[in-house]
Amino acid sequence: MQPILEVTHLSHSFGGLKALTDLSLEIFPGELVGLIGPNGAGKTTVFNLITGVFRISQGRIFFRSENISDWRSHRITAAGIARTFQNIRLFKELSVLDNVRLGAFGQHRYSLLDALRRSRRFTAAEQQVTNQAFALLERFNLTHYAHTPARHLAYGEQRRIEMARALISRPQLLLLDEPAAGMNQSEIEDLIQRVRQIQQDFDLTILLIEHQMRVVVNLCQRLTVLDFGQTIASGTPQEIQRHPKVLEAYLGKDGGLGQEAPEPAEETP
């Protein structure tokens, strides 16, 4: 089978600081893969490279066998890679509906002139996008807030808007950046259920960033572990949990149990 996403020998540095060294990664259709590691390990950098936020200087990225390494973000997203953000990034003044409809920007099929003339094609396309958006809003229990500015909604709801915005473009690959950030244990259980459900319903391949082991161990089929930009291990969750290097990265050499990794400020989109 052809991988849906193939990353080869990807490296990146900020100024003199190496944020990512020689990452190679293959993801196959239908997989749910986790990219884990302590804060500052370079996980978000990987997402930013895949989605074209940072220019790629070393290495290549293929999406469905196509080299997307020098594409700009909007093209990559329109081609079928959607993502969410670690710290929610909604269009705050815009209504929830507009936020979600914007996710379909790459799909819209009318010209500027159509819009200015309010042509039939415009009306039909707008109605179609609106219908899709409402279907998603309903799925995520947001219908009630369709016309409310996004900033008025609570944190959990905003996370769901982001998800809806990512899904409306019918992506093949979904990148989730720490979807469990700021959630308590029961919310995390919900989230795990929801991610599974979405993957099934939308026929998705998912790459997920997380630094909390317990989230990914339950969810992912395969894991890749980064530490200081280096790939230190990859394999099934069971293999990873026993991997000595992973234990060291997460727990330190002395093994302070239950500790999260130290938190150097990571560059976050």
Place this chain on the structure above:
Amino acid sequence: MLRQKGFLIWSGAALILALAWGLPASGALNPYVIQILMYVGINMILTLSLNLVNGYMGEFSVGHAGFMGIGAYVASVLTVAVLPPAWAAPAFPAVLVCGGAAAALAGLLVAYPSFRTRGDYLAIVTLAFNMIVKSVLENISWLGGPRGYLGMPRLTTLFWVAAWVILTLLVLRNLVYSNFGRGITAIREDEVAANLTSVDTRRLKLYAFLISAFFAGVAGGLYAHLLQFINPRSFSILKSTDMLVMVYLGGVGSLTGSLLGATIFTVLLELLRPLGIWRWVVGPLMLVLLMIYRPQGVMGFKEARLFKPKLPTPGGGSPGPPAPAASPLRGQ
């Protein structure tokens, strides 16, 4: 409901145009009032145009007078030096479109740097653009240099001003409430996130600057053929500041606000005329107080119901093609 509102808008527009045609001819309005109305209209076009870039897109242009100046000079040269005098009047709309097109071309020059920089730096770029336009105009001797250019026939009438205000309003409204408009607003809210939700921000910036510069250029043409005299100083940074005041007074990201801002500002300056030089102290003071106490303007991000399309709802209309296999509809 939608039908009704459409009818209201179109009949309102027709009424305004009829009044703009009939009132000056009937002699019922004194010429001074008509003159002020025309200034209000021209300022409305300028404010709407600047609001697209500064309000909706959230970029910061402080050089819009440059576009206006280009439109004014191009239109003036056409009626004075290029067209035979008899043609000037019938060709006036086309002349204005040419002025607008020239300004739009210059809009490209500003749009390109906006791909790479924003915020303060883009403000400086637009400012430099404004200064360069003024300086170039001052150095072209056949345009009169710093002394200015004159001889334009007085072709600007209340009717033409009203017609262009309505056209600008219509174009901007249809733009704003479309995918393009949503994308432009998304640039304001979070440019990186916009790119990552498949919004082609570069193309949208290009569109926004083109459209905005076009209408500023048209307003310049109207202005030139109302005053019948222009000089480079008419299009200095001072003029750009006036436009900023109108935008931020009326309200950023609001069509209603633009109309309101232009009206209040123009009328207020007229009322303050007896103050002489001191009225120019009032404007800046107003601006500062506005920024401190109501930085989004009277109508910031709000819109009169008249200009807003019906709230979109699911269903209705045409259903569009059937959703493909991975449709979000399947999940329930």
Place this chain on the structure above:
Amino acid sequence: MPAVHLWGKNMFQLLAQNVLNALQLGSVYALIALGYTMVYGILTMINFAHGDIFMVGTYLSLAGAVFLLGLPLKLPLVVVFLGAMTFSMLLTALLGVSIERLAYRPLRSAPRVSAVITALGVGLFLENITLGILGPQPLHFPDLIPLTRWEVAGLTFTPLQVLIIVMAAGLMILLDLLVRRTLLGMAMRAIAYNRPIVPLMGVPVDHVISLTFAIGSAIAAAGGLLYGLAYPVLDPLMGVRIGWWAFIAAVVGGIGNIRGAMLGGFILGAVEVFTPLVLPSSTYRDFVAFSLLLVLLIFKPTGILGRPVFERV
């Protein structure tokens, strides 16, 4: 303006003479550019009113000088010079601090755009209120420095030129030392680096920002005095052009960077002096200066000495 009468001399002398002229003008630009750059450095805000603060400083210098000359004491010119300078620097500093206090401080947490627009408004306000009070007719600056000319190796220069260059250099070195070596300078740099955290360290942020405005404005006033002596015709709109030029100087050198402001000032001085030698008329100088700005912004947006500013992604 400068140098046209020098065509008869040989190329080297012409060049040297113009470099001298550029240094003189550049010193003034640099002094004003410092104000832009200090405020930007600490608040990341473009204080577009600074050119007009300079204008007010020039008028205050004039007022001080005229007052002291009018006293029946026959004060020596050095005393008049120093007195006018102190007077104007103090009052202009007060003006700068008041502007920050009344117009900018309420906007510190507002969007950057609001602050920039406010600054434009404050500038226009200062111009027009000066116009309203004094009227549009230009005023003349009295001569405080002897008008002798020295000729060395074919170069002509005046005591005034020497004074301007030396004084500007002195002020700039002093400021550079202040920012790099003193506690106040450290506080300024800390605020520029991370404003939310600094108050937690016990740094009185408001005082430091006020002081920044005071110093920037006072230096602009000193620049105003020197400018008035060199180009003794003052009008209320003089701050507009000079302000813009100094602003370009700050950006060209790298806004936020004090040494960059000095470098930029001298580059702009050179642009002004050399434009009429290369292009048909001095009216092209604005075109050259703003084109330089535009080109630089497109290719090196942080200026010559500025550090790159990353937009947070």
